[in-house]
Structures are given as structure tokens and as C-alpha cells.
Amino acid sequence: MDPQVEIRGCRSRKELQEVVELCDEAFDDTAREYFERHMFKDGTISQEDTRVLVRGGSIVSSVQVFPRTIYMGEKKVRMGGIGNVATLPSERKKGYSEQVMRDAMEFMRQKGFLVSLLTTTINDYYKRFGFQTLNRRLVKTDVIPRQDQSHIEVFDFSRDAAQVMRLYDSDNAKNTGPIVRDADYWRSQIDFCGEDPKLFLVWRDGEEILGYVRGRKETGSTKILEYAFANGREEIPRALFADLAYRAGQPKLDVFVSRTENKRLSLLQSRQSEVDTYFMAAFFGDGIDDRTREGILTHNDFTFWLTDYF
Ligand SMILES: CC(C)(COP(=O)(O)OP(=O)(O)OC[C@H]1O[C@@H](n2cnc3c(N)ncnc32)[C@H](O)[C@@H]1OP(=O)(O)O)[C@@H](O)C(=O)NCCC(=O)NCCS
Numbered sequence: 001m002d003p004q005v006e007i008r009g010c011r012s013r014k015e016l017q018e019v020v021e022l023c024d025e026a027f028d029d030t031a032r033e034y035f036e037r038h039m040f041k042d043g044t045i046s047q048e049d050t051r052v053l054v055r056g057g058s059i060v061s062s063v064q065v066f067p068r069t070i071y072m073g074e075k076k077v078r079m080g081g082i083g084n085v086a087t088l089p090s091e092r093k094k095g096y097s098e099q100v101m102r103d104a105m106e107f108m109r110q111k112g113f114l115v116s117l118l119t120t121t122i123n124d125y126y127k128r129f130g131f132q133t134l135n136r137r138l139v140k141t142d143v144i145p146r147q148d149q150s151h152i153e154v155f156d157f158s159r160d161a162a163q164v165m166r167l168y169d170s171d172n173a174k175n176t177g178p179i180v181r182d183a184d185y186w187r188s189q190i191d192f193c194g195e196d197p198k199l200f201l202v203w204r205d206g207e208e209i210l211g212y213v214r215g216r217k218e219t220g221s222t223k224i225l226e227y228a229f230a231n232g233r234e235e236i237p238r239a240l241f242a243d244l245a246y247r248a249g250q251p252k253l254d255v256f257v258s259r260t261e262n263k264r265l266s267l268l269q270s271r272q273s274e275v276d277t278y279f280m281a282a283f284f285g286d287g288i289d290d291r292t293r294e295g296i297l298t299h300n301d302f303t304f305w306l307t308d309y310f
Helices: 013-026 032-040 096-110 123-127 157-172 183-192 235-248 259-264 290-298
Strands: 005-009 050-055 058-072 075-087 115-119 136-142 152-154 176-179 200-205 208-218 221-229 252-256 272-276 279-283
Touching: 005 096, 013 032, 013 050, 013 058, 013 075, 032 075, 032 183, 050 096, 058 096, 075 096, 123 279, 152 235, 157 183, 157 208, 157 221, 176 290, 200 235, 208 235, 221 235, 235 252, 279 290
Parallel strands: 075 115, 221 252
Antiparallel strands: 005 050, 050 058, 058 075, 058 176, 115 279, 136 252, 136 272, 152 200, 200 208, 208 221
């Protein structure tokens, strides 16, 4: 390796800021605000989790490892989320990103992560590091007209957070893929996910919250970022989805649906859908059994809420 080249974690806020500049330059279609948000508002990531290649005193390539824990059936498993893979445009095709990615893989292995996840459009590139594509189902559907909204309100953190957190846990703890969230993570995530707070809705029956949805207005549709609801109460997501689409001003809905979710929400079953291949997973060692791997990679047994995007 070139003696002028060093690969390591960031050591100061100044270096993290340099990575923000680097990402802003490397990604054509993403606003700088996005990188700042994920760098400085995510309280779970430490300086050394941002891996960089430094040459002659300047950062030329980066990979971030977001430390997470995910539910996998009855187990909780350490997961490293890969994000902000970038090399300065003038320094590309010299193998720099590959070197930082290899460092990041080793970094995760040493930390005891069993899984790594990333989203990408250049899937072939990541195959060389052991990543495999997950085929996820993106359902596109029209929502039913907005009806009774008397149970629906905009989420208020101090009033609703504790109940929403409990609902999240009870809905997700048996699934494969969702992030294990504690109160600190929730606080951080609400900051770094960049959602429109007016599109975080709760469904309440008196004092009790029995469902919620978080969404984003997109061109031509409303994207569901996350939802949860009390078992057997399918009228709740119906009402929430309809009201969300109305508030966003886009009557069409886009929602990722895992096999598990598909079973419990008939609203999403027989509509137009497409296969999404943005997600990739890599496994370290043999800590994840073959059946779970097959479920993830082949059968869409994977729930990932877009609010957790890194
Ligand atoms: C992707 C990126 C980080 C690669 O950085 P790099 O330092 O040039 O990478 P390396 O030199 O290690 O490897 C270059 C490889 O990247 C692959 N690659 C880069 N851009 C690609 C693209 N748009 N589509 C497919 N492959 C691509 C090439 O296949 C090349 O492979 P080769 O070694 O067989 O020639 C860099 O092009 C970049 O910053 N792109 C913009 C940001 C981005 O898209 N990041 C990835 C988000 S998932």
C-alpha cells in the first residue's frame, strides 16, 4: 500500500465535516443537508464508525458503519448498516473505495456484527465484498377514500412516544429485520430521518394509542415509511393510510411489504407491485442459520422501515 495512504476511523469533528463535504461532492442527487443530518444527528454513531482513506492529509474516500441491533425472529442480532460510500470524483477508479470497504467489513467482523445491510443501485460492485441482493416487494395501491378521522391526530412526542414505542416493540419483536429501538435511538431517529412531522399520525381510542403511521409525500404518491397497529384491527391502518394520503395530497400509496406484513394486512395483498432490488445483505460467520438466510434472501421475509434508513 502507498505509504502516504492511511485507512482508519475519523478522529475529530473536523474530519467528520470533511466527510460531509466529500459526500456532497460525490453524490449528484442528494442534498448536503442529508449527509449533515446522518452525520451529526445520529447519536448512535461514534467518530471511528466513519471509516476513511486519508492520502497526503486529505480524506478522499469514505464508508460509514451505523451500529444497530435488529430483531431476527426470537433473537436480537448486531447489524452494521453501510452508508455514504463515496470517493472524490477526481480520485476514482484507483481502488480506494474497495480498500475502505474491506476495512469496514473487517471492522464489523471484529465488533461481532453478524449481518451488514446496505442500499444501492450498483449491486454488482458490492458482490465482491460478499453482499447479496434482497428482492423486496413494493406495493403500489390506491387508498380507499378518507372516512372517519375522529381517532386520528398528529404524533406528539411528549404525549405519545411511550405508547408508540411499546406498540413498535410488540409489532416488530417477532419479525426479521426491524431495528431494536431504545428511547435514545427513537429520539435520534426522529431527528435524523428527516420526516415531515405532520405526516406522523397516531390512531387513539381515548387514552390508548392502537396504531400509527409515518409517511412521506413523493412525486405522484405517498410513501409509507413505517406503521404499526394492534393485532386484528385492520381498520386502523386503513383509516391511517387514507388520512395520511389525504394530508400529503397524494392519493396513491407506495409501501414495502414483507411476507409477514402481507399476511396481516389484506389491504396490501392483491394490488400492483414491483420487485425492488436496492437492498443487499452480507453475513459474517455462521451466526445466522440457513433457514433465516434463505427467508431473507429468497422469500422476502424481511422488514425494514424506511425511517431507519442510514
Ligand atoms: C462508487 C464509488 C464509491 C466507487 O469509488 P472508487 O474509489 O472509484 O471505487 P474503486 O476504485 O474501489 O472501484 C471502482 C469500481 O466501482 C465500480 N463502480 C463505480 N461506480 C459504478 C456505477 N455507477 N455502476 C457500477 N459500478 C460502479 C466499478 O465497477 C469499478 O469496478 P472495477 O474495479 O472493476 O473497475 C464512487 O464511484 C462514488 O463515489 N460514486 C458516487 C457515490 C455513490 O454512488 N456511492 C455508492 C452508493 S451505494
